[in-house]
Amino acid sequence: MDFNQSTEDNLFDRARVIGKPHTRIDGILKVTGRAPYAYERHDVAANQLVGYPLCATIAKGRIMHMDASAARAAPGVAAVVTTLEHEPLDRAESNIAHLFGGATIEHYHQAIAVVVAETLEQARGAAALIEVRYEKEKGVFDLEAAWERLQDVGEPQADVGDVDAAFRDAPVTLDEVYRTASQSHAMMEPHASIVDWSDGGQMTVWTSNQMVEWTRQALATTFNIDADTIRLESPFVGGGFGGKLWLRADAVLAALGSRAAGQPVKLALPRPLMFNNTVHRSGTIQRLRIAADAEGRITAFEHSAISHTLPGGSGENPVDQTRHFYAGKSRRVAHQAIDMDLPESADMRAPGEASGLAVLEVAMDEMAEKLGMDPVEFRILNDTQVDPEDPSKPFSDRHYVECLRKGAEAFGWADRNRTPGGKREGQWLIGHGMAGAYRGAPTMTSGARVRLQGERLVVETDMTDIGTGSYTIIAQTAAETMGLDINAVEVRLGNSAYPTSSGSGGQFGAASSTAGVYAACVALQSEIAKRLGIESPRFENGRVVSGDTDLALGDVADGEELVAEDSISFGDFKDKMQIATFAAHFVEVAVHAHTGETRLRRMLSVCDAGRILNPVTARSQVLGGMVMGTGAALMEGMSVDLERGFFVNHDLAAYEVAVHADIPEQEIIFLDTADAASTPLKAKGVGELGICGVAAAIANAIYNASGVRLRDYPMTLDRMI
Numbered sequence: 001m002d003f004n005q006s007t008e009d010n011l012f013d014r015a016r017v018i019g020k021p022h023t024r025i026d027g028i029l030k031v032t033g034r035a036p037y038a039y040e041r042h043d044v045a046a047n048q049l050v051g052y053p054l055c056a057t058i059a060k061g062r063i064m065h066m067d068a069s070a071a072r073a074a075p076g077v078a079a080v081v082t083t084l085e086h087e088p089l090d091r092a093e094s095n096i097a098h099l100f101g102g103a104t105i106e107h108y109h110q111a112i113a114v115v116v117a118e119t120l121e122q123a124r125g126a127a128a129l130i131e132v133r134y135e136k137e138k139g140v141f142d143l144e145a146a147w148e149r150l151q152d153v154g155e156p157q158a159d160v161g162d163v164d165a166a167f168r169d170a171p172v173t174l175d176e177v178y179r180t181a182s183q184s185h186a187m188m189e190p191h192a193s194i195v196d197w198s199d200g201g202q203m204t205v206w207t208s209n210q211m212v213e214w215t216r217q218a219l220a221t222t223f224n225i226d227a228d229t230i231r232l233e234s235p236f237v238g239g240g241f242g243g244k245l246w247l248r249a250d251a252v253l254a255a256l257g258s259r260a261a262g263q264p265v266k267l268a269l270p271r272p273l274m275f276n277n278t279v280h281r282s283g284t285i286q287r288l289r290i291a292a293d294a295e296g297r298i299t300a301f302e303h304s305a306i307s308h309t310l311p312g313g314s315g316e317n318p319v320d321q322t323r324h325f326y327a328g329k330s331r332r333v334a335h336q337a338i339d340m341d342l343p344e345s346a347d348m349r350a351p352g353e354a355s356g357l358a359v360l361e362v363a364m365d366e367m368a369e370k371l372g373m374d375p376v377e378f379r380i381l382n383d384t385q386v387d388p389e390d391p392s393k394p395f396s397d398r399h400y401v402e403c404l405r406k407g408a409e410a411f412g413w414a415d416r417n418r419t420p421g422g423k424r425e426g427q428w429l430i431g432h433g434m435a436g437a438y439r440g441a442p443t444m445t446s447g448a449r450v451r452l453q454g455e456r457l458v459v460e461t462d463m464t465d466i467g468t469g470s471y472t473i474i475a476q477t478a479a480e481t482m483g484l485d486i487n488a489v490e491v492r493l494g495n496s497a498y499p500t501s502s503g504s505g506g507q508f509g510a511a512s513s514t515a516g517v518y519a520a521c522v523a524l525q526s527e528i529a530k531r532l533g534i535e536s537p538r539f540e541n542g543r544v545v546s547g548d549t550d551l552a553l554g555d556v557a558d559g560e561e562l563v564a565e566d567s568i569s570f571g572d573f574k575d576k577m578q579i580a581t582f583a584a585h586f587v588e589v590a591v592h593a594h595t596g597e598t599r600l601r602r603m604l605s606v607c608d609a610g611r612i613l614n615p616v617t618a619r620s621q622v623l624g625g626m627v628m629g630t631g632a633a634l635m636e637g638m639s640v641d642l643e644r645g646f647f648v649n650h651d652l653a654a655y656e657v658a659v660h661a662d663i664p665e666q667e668i669i670f671l672d673t674a675d676a677a678s679t680p681l682k683a684k685g686v687g688e689l690g691i692c693g694v695a696a697a698i699a700n701a702i703y704n705a706s707g708v709r710l711r712d713y714p715m716t717l718d719r720m721i
């Protein structure tokens with residue numbers, strides 16, 4: 001099905017199931033421990049062995065010598081594969097670092113061997129017996145030094161109007177430098193795979209991955225084999241946040257170990273290796289300039305930033321949203337990814353916007369203060385319904401102002417503290433802050449197959465559920481379209497035997513995959529109509545109705561299975577507009593007057609993200625985003641050892657994420673909107689919107705509480721004093 005923008009009312013505007021609160025249909029499996037996560041697939045691949053990785057302890061250089069003889073002789077060891085015995089594996093398009101093979105070390109904790117044994121303890125013990133001698137090279141690890149050396153950030157990605165004239169003429173301007181930290185996805189379930197490649201022929205992979213087809217193709221490229229010989233399952237994923245968009249070392253090492261041992265091998269990356277072996281969000285240094293007239297109308301933005309990447313990567317680009325979010329005639333934005341020898345940086349939840357809005361929305365707060373304006377009113381004044389960079393492009397559906405107004409009212413913004421440092425309760429300084437959020441709403445081609453089996457409908461698509469609720473919204477979509485009860489629908493996900501979906505990423509998963517399931521259901525409807533020789537049938541209450549025909553769906557096929565498959569694709573009409581999601585965040589904090597400790601007291605988020613497919617699962621997405629944004633604001637940051645070139649705090653003891661005790665009452669309001677330009681369901685994603693702007697709202701509240709303006713994240717208490 002080709003989707004072209006429709007403004008007509010449709011099925012989903014009169015929905016029975018879509019848009020209604022529904023708890024997760026996979027919830028019982030999860031809370032009873034019966035959801036089969038990759039490392040726990042005891043039901044597949046008999047005689048599994050356990051793999052353990054050995055990772056490099058230098059950041060850059062060569063391995064001169066490896067001796068694995070003691071490891072091979074250790075108890076229970078079935079195989080050892082070292083990087084020196086292997087040509088460098090090909091790099092899949094999505095991987096910047098080589099995942100295995102050869103003597104060259106590109107980053108700290110690069111995998112250099114895998115040991116396969118009967119038990120985890122045996123494999124780990126044997127891995128410690130491998131001797132490695134390196135020849136180190138000097139690496140480049142210091143982003144701050146790169147910033148100081150930099151003359152300019154280079155070719156701008158956008159340069160409209162006359163930025164220099166605007167800054168020359170403006171009565172009110174801001175020019176500040178901000179820093180965001182390198183962050184780890186730190187998902188609950190580590191990267192883990194079981195691979196059966198025992199005979200080096202057919203490869204079967206049970207893994208934890210957001211993108212089934214990308215990863216199948218990446219495995220084919222990496223091992224230089226035919227993708228048709230690979231089958232991959234990823235039905236449950238214990239969090240990804242972008243870290244599981246790609247093939248990582250767990251699956252590669254398990255595959256090599258399986259082939260060497262002639263048995264299936266399971267391997268999970270140990271948590272202390274994940275931070276440097278896999279990927280992360282790169283830290284950024286950003287300079288932001290804003291110019292406004294005396295009434296507070298923005299006349300120009302200049303946003304310049306750097307982040308770091310292994311050579312060939314793109315780093316964290318935090319300037320993009322500054323091109324589109326607010327009005328203003330002139331703007332110049334530029335981002336440069338600096339080549340460094342740190343581990344591979346890649347996408348993490350709202351890649352770019354999370355770091356960009358953490359800065360832009362603090363700068364907006366600073367500008368409002370310079371102008372003597374209420375920060376909410378300053379944003380409302382600078383709202384736009386067209387892309388400011390290309391005014392011929394309207395926003396398809398933008399209700400940012402409504403987010404701001406509704407949020408201000410629900411939060412009690414009028415009663416906020418108005419003087420920084422001016423409100424005290426005992427030893428605590430109380431402050432209020434707000435920020436806006438903007439995140440694009442892309443869609444991707446997405447396919448599905450539906451099987452009508454009597455009165456039951458089975459949906460099959462390689463879409464993943466990374467904790468987001470895909471199972472549930474897909475069941476709702478199929479139930480709605482086919483006029484069935486949700487309990488009559490069974491959803492099967494995360495298997496390369498099923499049609500290729502969008503996968504879960506970039507906030508495109510929910511909107512795209514449900515649209516694909518809708519397309520498959522429409523194909524099934526046509527199939528049924530053809531079979532019955534009827535026109536324009538209606539599907540309701542488990543029946544198909546048309547003219548004189550009124551038949552239970554279970555009686556349509558005389559006990560046969562009816563199968564239909566289709567995929568949704570999106571026309572290029574989308575290039576003629578900006579399709580995005582919006583939010584406003586409001587926060588109350590208490591900052592300790594003597595220690596600088598910050599405690600969150602209240603958080604509110606108002607979101608405009610098209611039709612909300614399921615308010616329960618969508619709310620959980622935004623809640624999670626707000627928690628992650630809190631981490632980014634207050635505690636999450638990987639520290640680089642500038643001598644040895646690695647992230648020092650590479651476990652969850654030293655890399656702190658927000659926990660229950662850090663999170664106060666959270667409230668979320670969804671605006672009741674529907675974006676006809678997005679998908680047939682008029683839905684957009686929320687999973688990445690939820691993190692955007694949160695850190696800035698907290699930073700602004702800290703300033704309001706304490707009078708201390710922090711421009712470097714995370715805002716730990718040592719920076720407060």
Ligand code: MOS
Nearest residue numbers: 242348349505506
């Ligand atoms: Mo997302 S960072 O594309 O999982």
